[in-house]
Amino acid sequence: MSNTQLTPGVVPGRLARGAYGDNFADMAPPLDAHEAAVAADRCYFCHDAPCTVACPTSIDVPLFIRQIATGTAEAAAKTILSQNILGGMCARVCPTETLCEEACVREAAEGKPVEIGRLQRFATDRLMAKGAMPFARAAATGRRIAVVGAGPAGLSAAHRLAMLGHDVTLYDGREKAGGLNEYGIAAYKAVDDFAQSEVAWLMQIGGITVKTGQRLGHELSLEGLSGNFDAVFLGIGLTGVNALRAEGEEKSHVRDAVDFISELRQTGDLSALPVGRDVVVIGGGMTAVDAAVQSKLLGAEHVTMVYRRGEAQMGASEYEREHAASKGVRIITGAAPVRVIGEGAVTHVEFAYTEEGPGGLTLTDHTFRLKADQVFKAIGQTLEGVPEGLHLAGRKIAVTGPGRTSVKGVWAGGDCAQGGDDLTVTAVAEGRDAAMDIHAALMGHQAGAVR
Amino acid sequence: MADLTSDFVGIKSPNPFWLASAPPTDKEYNVRRAFEAGWGGVVWKTLGEAGPPVVNVNGPRYGAVYGADRRLLGLNNIELITDRPLEVNLREIKAVKRDYPDRALVVSIMVPCEEAAWKAILPLVEETGADGIELNFGCPHGMSERGMGSAVGQVPEYVEMVARWCKANTRMPVIVKLTPNISNILMPAEAAQRGGADAVSLINTINSITSVDLDLFAPEPTIDGKGSHGGYCGPAVKPIALSMVSEIARHAETRGLPISGIGGVTTWRDAAEFLALGAGNVQVCTAAMTYGFKVVQEMISGLSDYLDAKEMALSDLVGRAVPNVTDWQYLNLNYVTKARIDQDACIKCGRCYAACEDTSHQAIWMKEGRVFEVNDAECVACNLCVDVCPVEDCITMERLEQGATDPRTGRVVGDYANWTTHPNNPSATAAE
Numbered sequence: 117m118s119n120t121q122l123t124p125g126v127v128p129g130r131l132a133r134g135a136y137g138d139n140f141a142d143m144a145p146p147l148d149a150h151e152a153a154v155a156a157d158r159c160y161f162c163h164d165a166p167c168t169v170a171c172p173t174s175i176d177v178p179l180f181i182r183q184i185a186t187g188t189a190e191a192a193a194k195t196i197l198s199q200n201i202l203g204g205m206c207a208r209v210c211p212t213e214t215l216c217e218e219a220c221v222r223e224a225a226e227g228k229p230v231e232i233g234r235l236q237r238f239a240t241d242r243l244m245a246k247g248a249m250p251f252a253r254a255a256a257t258g259r260r261i262a263v264v265g266a267g268p269a270g271l272s273a274a275h276r277l278a279m280l281g282h283d284v285t286l287y288d289g290r291e292k293a294g295g296l297n298e299y300g301i302a303a304y305k306a307v308d309d310f311a312q313s314e315v316a317w318l319m320q321i322g323g324i325t326v327k328t329g330q331r332l333g334h335e336l337s338l339e340g341l342s343g344n345f346d347a348v349f350l351g352i353g354l355t356g357v358n359a360l361r362a363e364g365e366e367k368s369h370v371r372d373a374v375d376f377i378s379e380l381r382q383t384g385d386l387s388a389l390p391v392g393r394d395v396v397v398i399g400g401g402m403t404a405v406d407a408a409v410q411s412k413l414l415g416a417e418h419v420t421m422v423y424r425r426g427e428a429q430m431g432a433s434e435y436e437r438e439h440a441a442s443k444g445v446r447i448i449t450g451a452a453p454v455r456v457i458g459e460g461a462v463t464h465v466e467f468a469y470t471e472e473g474p475g476g477l478t479l480t481d482h483t484f485r486l487k488a489d490q491v492f493k494a495i496g497q498t499l500e501g502v503p504e505g506l507h508l509a510g511r512k513i514a515v516t517g518p519g520r521t522s523v524k525g526v527w528a529g530g531d532c533a534q535g536g537d538d539l540t541v542t543a544v545a546e547g548r549d550a551a552m553d554i555h556a557a558l559m560g561h562q563a564g565a566v567r
Numbered sequence: 568m569a570d571l572t573s574d575f576v577g578i579k580s581p582n583p584f585w586l587a588s589a590p591p592t593d594k595e596y597n598v599r600r601a602f603e604a605g606w607g608g609v610v611w612k613t614l615g616e617a618g619p620p621v622v623n624v625n626g627p628r629y630g631a632v633y634g635a636d637r638r639l640l641g642l643n644n645i646e647l648i649t650d651r652p653l654e655v656n657l658r659e660i661k662a663v664k665r666d667y668p669d670r671a672l673v674v675s676i677m678v679p680c681e682e683a684a685w686k687a688i689l690p691l692v693e694e695t696g697a698d699g700i701e702l703n704f705g706c707p708h709g710m711s712e713r714g715m716g717s718a719v720g721q722v723p724e725y726v727e728m729v730a731r732w733c734k735a736n737t738r739m740p741v742i743v744k745l746t747p748n749i750s751n752i753l754m755p756a757e758a759a760q761r762g763g764a765d766a767v768s769l770i771n772t773i774n775s776i777t778s779v780d781l782d783l784f785a786p787e788p789t790i791d792g793k794g795s796h797g798g799y800c801g802p803a804v805k806p807i808a809l810s811m812v813s814e815i816a817r818h819a820e821t822r823g824l825p826i827s828g829i830g831g832v833t834t835w836r837d838a839a840e841f842l843a844l845g846a847g848n849v850q851v852c853t854a855a856m857t858y859g860f861k862v863v864q865e866m867i868s869g870l871s872d873y874l875d876a877k878e879m880a881l882s883d884l885v886g887r888a889v890p891n892v893t894d895w896q897y898l899n900l901n902y903v904t905k906a907r908i909d910q911d912a913c914i915k916c917g918r919c920y921a922a923c924e925d926t927s928h929q930a931i932w933m934k935e936g937r938v939f940e941v942n943d944a945e946c947v948a949c950n951l952c953v954d955v956c957p958v959e960d961c962i963t964m965e966r967l968e969q970g971a972t973d974p975r976t977g978r979v980v981g982d983y984a985n986w987t988t989h990p991n992n993p994s995a996t997a998a999e
């Protein structure tokens with residue numbers, strides 16, 4: 117293969133063979149025992165700790181850090197996992213800079229929070245390396261629950277329900293369980309097939325039957341599930357994507373960022389994955405950053421991210437923007453695409469600068485063109501395939517309390533449900549809370565006895 | 568640069584920082600390096616009788632207590648006196664003293680509690696040209712099992728007797744090193760004074776077990792499955808040493824007895840505190856063992872800057888805090904303070920709240936938005952909140968002016984008044 121960064125078009129193998137391994141290596145390598153001890157020492161063991169409050173799953177951060185500091189990392193892991201069964205993945209993917217670490221009082225004190233995410237990884241890695249599941253299943257209740265969607269929300273709900281003694285069937289439309297942990301998260305955040313190992317580890321609780329390739333609306337129907345199970349939990353995420361609504365969007369080499377990322381995550385050989393020389397990513401969120409950075413890491417010469425509003429409104433945190441910039445991604449704000457140009461395949465994208473007015477965002481007459489042989493659309497995912505009869509709130513499934521939908525016996529959580537940020541950790545929290553509510557609903561007064 | 572030259576019982580040194588008798592002073596090589604690094608003097612590692620030297624364990628001899636980031640806070644040892652032949656040590660002492668005439672070189676000695684043994688060794692030491700001797704009555708492990716070290720230091724009569732023998736048999740100044748493993752430090756100090764000692768030095772190490780190996784079920788350091796208590800030193804023992812030094816400095820009988828302060832001196836500040844409480848100089852062991860000989864350079868520059876800033880001579884500092892060490896009963900009960908939290912400095916960790924709410928006086932409010940404020944009506948001014956706050960000077964104790972009303976007691980803050988005249992004191996003397 118003789119392609120380089122300068123080869124025009126969308127081609128594979130732009131880099132030397134060895135470069136892929138380096139480029140896609142662990143973004144935040146694990147702490148060793150000494151580093152963990154030093155990092156753990158910095159925790160002040162705050163009262164009513166702000167980090168715990170900031171964590172969507174309310175992990176008792178000071179307690180687990182103290183457990184690490186005293187040389188009991190596995191106890192620390194149990195503290196983490198009792199609140200968040202995907203604590204291992206969250207340790208890798210949570211935007212801690214806007215969650216626990218932003219709240220850390222040492223951030224206020226010296227601009228350097230305790231490294232909560234990395235400590236969490238240290239503890240969970242230790243426990244998972246042993247392969248043991250620290251929780252035991254309660255006595256069987258005889259109740260059967262269908263969980264649809266094996267992403268973070270579904271996995272979290274399934275684990276909690278199984279732990280409480282229920283029999284769970286976990287359905288997913290795709291080939292593998294894990295949801296966006298498997299198909300979406302940037303490759304360098306969850307190296308070494310962590311998503312699958314975590315799923316396998318989690319299943320050790322027992323009582324969960326996984327059925328993949330089962331799509332609600334195709335192989336499955338909500339009615340059918342409601343008839344066969346005592347309760348249904350929907351954690352189907354957001355599988356649709358927004359359209360650009362710009363002229364020429366259908367040209368070739370213009371595609372959804374999530375598809376590109378999913379392909380990247382599933383490929384066995386990154387050097388075989390084609391990428392453009394001039395890549396333009398449209399959007400300002402986590403998906404846009406991940407598509408841009410990974411294009412760059414695959415060897416694209418120029419990668420530009422264009423977001424229609426200002427920097428402050430971007431979904432990607434400052435930390436993520438800096439990460440993108442450090443990898444050589446250029447970020448343009450305040451511009452929206454108006455036209456995709458090219459004969460068959462894209463060659464340029466024309467943008468117009470935007471203006472924020474009382475009536476919302478408007479396009480100005482000032483335009484510019486960016487050279488592009490590949491364009492990724494990352495302007496948001498949408499809910500798709502919602503079963504009939506469920507009320508919506510805006511563009512999500514309407515829920516009250518811990519995930520109760522408008523249909524009796526049906527709960528929902530994660531990205532598909534109303535409320536909360538679209539984050540892995542939020543999905544875990546919602547899945548867990550819905551599971552507790554399902555348990556309470558099914559067991560009535562007996563529920564209190566199980567804890 | 569302040570003049571740090573020191574004269575301790577006639578022994579002159581360019582600064583008041585001496586290395587204490589311990590591994591750093593066990594041989595010529597070390598001591599030369601120490602002098603090159605700037606130490607004002609050394610007390611040579613304790614010599615024993617002529618003949619076959621003692622032997623040390625061949626397994627680990629230290630145990631440690633750590634603070635954050637493995638900062639060594641306390642060190643424990645089961646080492647004995649020098650395990651090198653007497654003649655070798657004497658020869659080296661002589662050579663070093665000849666090359667460093669301006670430095671203090673004191674020789675520590677421990678021989679059996681018989682006059683003949685002391686009579687035998689003293690002329691040998693004198694012959695080296697050493698500036699003085701220090702009697703090791705402090706070592707709390709190993710040697711004490713053989714009737715020496717702290718076994719002598721714990722019996723005031725023996726302390727007095729040996730000090731007297733030494734004074735009678737040498738012209739060198741005699742410093743008696745005291746053990747803290749005793750209920751009242753004044754007893755051996757007075758005994759040393761009665762025996763004619765020129766000075767006391769304190770503290771030697773404290774009986775200790777620093778940790779237990781929870782797999783072997785044995786104290787650490789563990790020697791083939793067993794451990795014995797050792798002697799504790801390092802920053803952790805400084806408070807105990809300071810208190811003992813201050814007792815000797817302020818006690819009527821011992822006041823004026825020169826003191827060489829030892830125990831946890833790690834920085835210039837520690838040294839200055841010992842000096843302020845009445846020590847004429849200080850001796851250092853653990854800090855040197857932890858960081859190397861170079862630490863003395865910080866001690867020298869720090870003490871010098873401090874004296875310059877205060878426009879004080881070294882001799883003005885010595886004993887300066889002694890008049891302010893008093894008995895509890897004389898403390899002013901009308902000195903009323905309240906904790907004040909600087910909201911700008913506060914990082915909202917809530918440790919003051921947890922401490923006060925759970926274990927003290929429920930005097931801190933946690934308000935909306937994690938704002939912590941002191942309720943003067945409950946604050947007893949214990950200052951626990953200050954001690955647990957991670958931000959220096961964020962919480963301070965502020966005095967209520969005389970004439971102000973303490974919202975906790977409802978009483979007006981009056982003039983100085985202490986427990987001796989307090990109405991709640993059954994044996995109060997009527998206030999004049």
Ligand SMILES: Cc1cc2nc3c(=O)[nH]c(=O)nc-3n(C[C@H](O)[C@H](O)[C@H](O)COP(=O)(O)OP(=O)(O)OC[C@H]3O[C@@H](n4cnc5c(N)ncnc54)[C@H](O)[C@@H]3O)c2cc1C
Binds near residue numbers: 269301530539543
């Ligand atoms: C590119 C990208 C990067 C991201 N990076 C981060 C990050 O770094 N950190 C972070 O916290 N969050 C990140 N997120 C967000 C995070 O991945 C999601 O918030 C989270 O995965 C939501 O979990 P979920 O279980 O609700 O949905 P999903 O993870 O989307 O899982 C839904 C599951 O349901 C299945 N499903 C969908 N429809 C059906 C159906 N009809 N029938 C059967 N099964 C169905 C899907 O196959 C999928 O397995 C990222 C998202 C994207 C797209």
Ligand SMILES: Cc1cc2nc3c(=O)[nH]c(=O)nc-3n(C[C@H](O)[C@H](O)[C@H](O)COP(=O)(O)O)c2cc1C
């Ligand atoms: C502020 C304070 C007051 C104490 N008062 C007493 C007391 O009145 N009676 C007592 O027996 N011990 C008292 N102690 C000693 C403790 O009971 C305990 O023995 C000591 O603090 C050592 O334990 P620790 O350091 O592990 O806490 C007190 C300790 C502290 C810190």
Ligand code: SF4
Binds near residue numbers: 906927930945949951
């Ligand atoms: S000084 Fe003591 S009583 Fe007062 S607020 Fe602080 S901790 Fe509470």
